[in-house]
Amino acid sequence: MATEMGAQHTGEKEESAPQHRPSLPPVLRGMVWGGIAFALLNFFVIAIQRPEYGALVSEVSVSVGMGGALIGWLLGIGGYETWLLPWFGRPAAWREPEGWQRYFSFSTDxxxxxxxxxxxxxxxxxxxxxxxxxxxxxxxxxxxxxxxxxxxxxxxxxxxxxxxxxxxxxxxxxxxxxxxxxxxxxxxxxxxxxxxxxxxxxxxxxxxxxxxxxxxxxxxxxxxxxxxxxxxxxxxxxxxxxxxxxxxxxxxxxxxxxxxxxxxxxxxxxxxxxxxxxxxxxxxxxxxxxxxxxxxxxxxxxxxxxxxxxxxxxxxxxxxxxxxxxxxxxxxxxxxxxxxxxxxxxxxxxxxxxxxxxxxxxxxxxxxxxxxxxxxxxxxxxxxxxxxxxxxxxxxxxxxxxxxxxxxxxxxxxxxxxxxxxxxxxxxxxxxxxxxxxxxxxxxxxxxxxxxxxxxxxxxxxxxxxxxxxxxxxxxxxxxxxxxxxxxxxxxxxxxxxxxxxxxxxxxxxxxxxxxxxxxxxxxxxxxxxxxxxxxxxxxxxxxxxxxxxxxxxxxxxxxxxxxxxxxxGRQVGANPWDAKTLEWKTASPPPKENFEEIPVVTEGFYGYGNAGAEPEIFVPRVAVAADPPAPPTGVSG
Amino acid sequence: MASARISNETSVHAAEALTPEQVRMYAAGFWIFMVSEAIIFITLFGVRFLLAGTTVLPTNRIIPIATTVLLLASGYTSSVSSRAAAQGENVRLRQYVRLTSLLAFLSLISVAIGWATAGLDPAKQYGGIFYTIIGYHAFHELVGLFLFVSLLIRTRRIAYTPQNHLAVQGTVWFWEFLIVVWILAYIILYFI
Structure with missing residues (x-):
């Protein structure tokens, strides 16, 4: 699995190459790289176009600049280490931050x-x-x-x-x-x-x-x-x-x-x-x-x-x-x-x-x-x-x-x-x-x-x-x-x-x-x-x-x-607070790193509430239960 | 790709070992993406008929023939490189990827010359869609060229195996897709 490989290599990285950690926080680096790309391309186009009245932007220059800004932003946010370097056969030098910083950087989870x-x-x-x-x-x-x-x-x-x-x-x-x-x-x-x-x-x-x-x-x-x-x-x-x-x-x-x-x-x-x-x-x-x-x-x-x-x-x-x-x-x-x-x-x-x-x-x-x-x-x-x-x-x-x-x-x-x-x-x-x-x-x-x-x-x-x-x-x-x-x-x-x-x-x-x-x-x-x-x-x-x-x-x-x-x-809850049957409730809340401790094997559909042994009484007509117990619960079950 | 991330960077490593199911899965994912690429060109061809009907204006007709020949030749060399990777012959793979990159670069040059010498008015319907379709295709060719060049650099460090040469296959599939699109575009823009 690609994820296993990633995890394994992150482990290695910690010993061998801590210097690969980017010097700026990813979001900031993305903004800087995107901004530089925008400025360069914008002024390049302006230099070719030479608009009247010495304007510093034109629609063409902004559009081209935004294209560059997008690429700069994506590379800066972590695309450089995770996409560009491996693309040229170099080691992927990205180490995902821990804790809240994960949410402000490139992630594969x-x-x-x-x-x-x-x-x-x-x-x-x-x-x-x-x-x-x-x-x-x-x-x-x-x-x-x-x-x-x-x-x-x-x-x-x-x-x-x-x-x-x-x-x-x-x-x-x-x-x-x-x-x-x-x-x-x-x-x-x-x-x-x-x-x-x-x-x-x-x-x-x-x-x-x-x-x-x-x-x-x-x-x-x-x-x-x-x-x-x-x-x-x-x-x-x-x-x-x-x-x-x-x-x-x-x-x-x-x-x-x-x-x-x-x-x-x-x-x-x-x-x-x-x-x-x-x-x-x-x-x-x-x-x-x-x-x-x-x-x-x-x-x-x-x-x-x-x-x-x-x-x-x-x-x-x-x-x-x-x-x-x-x-x-x-x-x-x-x-x-x-x-x-x-x-x-x-x-x-x-x-x-x-x-x-x-x-x-x-x-x-x-x-x-x-x-x-x-x-x-x-x-x-x-x-x-x-x-x-x-x-x-x-x-x-x-x-x-x-x-x-x-x-x-x-x-x-x-x-x-x-x-x-x-x-x-x-x-x-x-x-x-x-x-x-x-x-x-x-x-x-x-x-x-x-x-x-x-x-x-x-x-x-x-x-x-x-x-x-x-x-x-x-x-x-x-x-x-x-x-x-x-x-x-x-x-x-x-x-x-x-x-x-x-x-x-x-x-x-x-x-x-x-x-x-x-x-x-x-x-x-x-x-x-x-x-x-x-x-x-x-x-x-x-x-x-x-x-x-x-x-x-x-x-x-x-x-x-x-x-x-x-x-x-909020109050802590267990794995399955609503008593639901789909698989996301079969693991801890919040789910661990790779979701399940072992890959589950499913043997029946997820919506079989009627067939569950625990609550059959729902499917008995209420009137019949109250007034006349022997009445068979036909026509409504399951 | 992943297994190249080991301490000594200059040595060659075998590509990540994948099971046949994983190979199928990644290949299918690639083709799912290619559906959306196809939609782009279907839309553009639709706009061509919607706005310009079947109009064809006189334009430079020599250069596109050269482009077609170069692209078909690069299609052949690229498929040879894919076959070489499937047999684990990494030396031949590198040779043919290098050759394909060269042909792809030349075809891009010919597209650029064709673009510059077409002599159409982009503000008219046929001219506008002509430059747009050729330009869109040229942009994709540029991406394809980037893929081939990066593949060439990667093969210095990664030895593709008969089990996993998905990176080669994907690049070649993308390129062959572009050749099919070029032939359609050639017919639609120059003959219909």
């Missing part, structure tokens, strides 16, 4: 990487959430009252959307829980490519910082979609959008390669495809979507960048602006399922544990996953109904409404699992139930939106904003929080305060529904999305939306405090 992803996604979520709070503050009145210009407001919208979509919702569950729990759940010691995994994490901070730095070049006004020809008229910050999202996509792609290879090749004996946990299935299906759509969108972003730099004319007046929209949404709608599939995976992990019942119709959930994966490729043009003839709408309308059927399978499986069960209402379970509720609203409003006539009426209004926040916050973020409450005891070894957990969950639920429920109404009353100034008659409603949004923001902040307190001084 999937658990360290998972925590790095989780913390980064949480931090980005809070930053992008603060941007949203600023947006809501500005929208409390119909005029500008926080941002100096409309462009500044639109840049804030763009940064909020881009970060939330590309650096939080596709990163938190896939990168965080995916890296941490896929090897644990299939009984593996690590991923197939640990070094690739390490490098794929360190792309994320670079991408996030790139997008956050876009205001230095004037911000960008296109939102997360980057529509042409608006992008051509956007300030120069647009190039940071292309570069930042490209970098984040690269990270998703490398993670996808790792997850697919790991799931196929490193399953422990007995973890057959039929027994594979639903979260791992969801991660596998998500990774397949990432594998073929992320390179496509990356290429599209390069084409968009070339349109600004060369300039070529792919999406301008000589080209096809709608080609951008098609290429973007060809990725962009599967992206929605890249976000939601792992969230459904969490639903299906949490539900049977707290309902104490066998996962109902597990096969149908799996069929749902795969049909959704395939059908998500056929729905993209429903984002473009305003640009097409009526006849062209019909196939996309049909497929979009049909995709709600396999999505409905998730609900049937969830309801079947909970049917006549004695639910333990713990915080993760409550959050999953809330996620089910919210996503139902988000999904049903999506069926309406896919309908041509309704779509044309509410296109680009707050109805759409409410719809996708209901799916992404309501569905994914609630499931992410459920996953945090469910798995954080495993990750940290400390329990989270349940009382505060429930209070926070209810506060988030109320704040969330108050905010985005009202947005449906605001949209139908004529509130347009992405605008800083709006007609005065909407002021009252916007004021109340803003107040609800602040409640939501405070509730999220309070939740983070609860996590922080639990991490530092």
């Amino acid at each position: 999937h658990k360290v990487i998972g925590i790095q992803y989780l913390i980064t996604a949480t931090g980005t979520f809070l930053v992008a959430g603060m941007v949203a709070m600023a947006m809501r503050y500005n929208l409390m009145t119909p005029s500008l009252n926080l941002f100096p210009t409309s462009v500044a407001y639109e840049s804030a919208v763009s940064i909020h959307g881009t970060l939330m979509l590309f650096a939080v919702s596709v990163v938190a569950i896939v990168g965080g829980f995916g890296n941490y729990f896929v090897p644990l759940m299939i009984g593996a010691k690590d991923m197939v490519f640990p070094r690739l995994n390490g490098i794929s994490y360190w792309l994320i901070p670079f991408g996030v910082l790139t997008i956050l730095l876009s205001p230095l070049l004037g911000g960008f006004v296109t939102g997360w979609t980057g529509y042409e020809p608006l992008a051509a008229r956007s300030p120069s910050g647009q190039i940071f959008y292309y570069i930042g999202v490209f970098t984040l996509g690269l990270s998703s792609l490398l993670t996808a390669v790792n997850v697919i290879a790991t799931t196929v090749f490193l399953r422990a004996p007995g973890v057959t495809w039929g027994r594979l946990p639903m979260f791992v299935w969801a991660m596998l299906v998500t990774s397949l979507l990432n594998l073929y759509w992320v390179p496509s969108i990356g290429t599209t972003f390069i084409l968009g960048l070339l349109d600004r730099l060369v300039p070529t004319d792919f999406f301008g007046q000589g080209g096809l602006p709608l080609a951008w929209q098609s290429l973007f949404w060809l990725f962009g709608h599967p992206e929605v399922y890249i976000i939601m599939l792992p969230a459904w995976g969490i639903w299906l992990e949490v539900l049977p544990v707290f309902a104490r019942k066998t996962l109902f119709a597990q096969r149908w959930a799996l069929i749902g996953f795969i049909v959704i994966m395939l059908m998500s490729n056929l729905v993209w043009a429903h984002h473009m109904f305003t640009d097409m003839g009526n006849a062209e709408m019909i196939p996309f309308m049909l497929f979009t409404e049909l995709i709600s059927i396999p999505t409905g399978f998730m609900y049937l499986v969830a309801l079947g699992t909970m049917w006549r069960s004695r639910i333990r209402l713990t915080t993760p379970m409550i959050l999953v139930l809330m996620s089910l509720f919210n996503f139902l609203i988000g999904g049903l409003s999506g069926v309406f939106l896919a309908d041509g006539p309704v779509n044309l009426a509410v296109h680009d209004s707050y109805f759409v904003v409410a719809h996708f926040h209901y799916t992404i916050i309501g569905g994914m973020v609630f499931a992410w929080l459920a996953g945090m409450y469910y798995w954080l005891p495993k990750i940290t070894g400390h329990a989270i305060n349940e009382v505060w957990g429930k209070i926070n969950a209810v506060a988030i639920f109320i704040g969330f529904n108050a905010t985005f429920g009202q947005m449906f109404l605001a949209g139908m009353h004529g509130m347009n999305r992405r605008i800083a100034l709006y007609p005065a008659y909407l002021a009252h409603q916007n004021l109340w939306i803003s107040i609800s949004a602040f409640v939501l923001g405070a509730a999220f902040a309070s939740t983070m405090v609860n996590f922080g307190i639990a991490w530092v001084r």
